[in-house]
Amino acid sequence: MIFEKLAKKTMLFPTRTFTIKKAGWDCMRHYEIAANHTVPCFYKLSEKPKNCAPHGLVDMENVVAFDSADKLKEKINHIKKNRLYYKLRHSK
Numbered sequence: 001m002i003f004e005k006l007a008k009k010t011m012l013f014p015t016r017t018f019t020i021k022k023a024g025w026d027c028m029r030h031y032e033i034a035a036n037h038t039v040p041c042f043y044k045l046s047e048k049p050k051n052c053a054p055h056g057l058v059d060m061e062n063v064v065a066f067d068s069a070d071k072l073k074e075k076i077n078h079i080k081k082n083r084l085y086y087k088l089r090h091s092k
Contacts, residue, residue, distance in 0.1 A: 025052045037089040039064055039079075041072060060084075062091035 025048050033040050042048070045057060045065035059065040064079070066072035079085055 025049070025054070039085065039088045041066060043067070060088070062088065064088070 031054065040057075040062075041064040042057065044067055045059065045063065046067075048057075057063045057065075060075065064072065064075050066075060079088065
């Protein structure tokens with residue numbers, strides 16, 4: 001039964017999707033997302049307190065940081081054009 005629940009949960013994180021920070025910075029969901037090889041997108045990542053988890057987030061290396069919808073669209077297009085998605089998905 002536990003494996004069935006885990007399988008259903010991991011299906012919530014498809015490998016070809018972007019996700020957005022919602023309510024808080026130090027959320028276990030962010031680690032689950034990264035562990036499932038998706039690319040976390042953080043709105044206003046520059047506003048995250050320095051001592052708040054998650055740590056080691058680097059824009060366009062292991063996350064996509066953006067301040068507007070236009071900037072997010074621009075970065076996603078850059079990722080697609082330069083085939084960077086695999087690199088971002090597997091970055092630590």
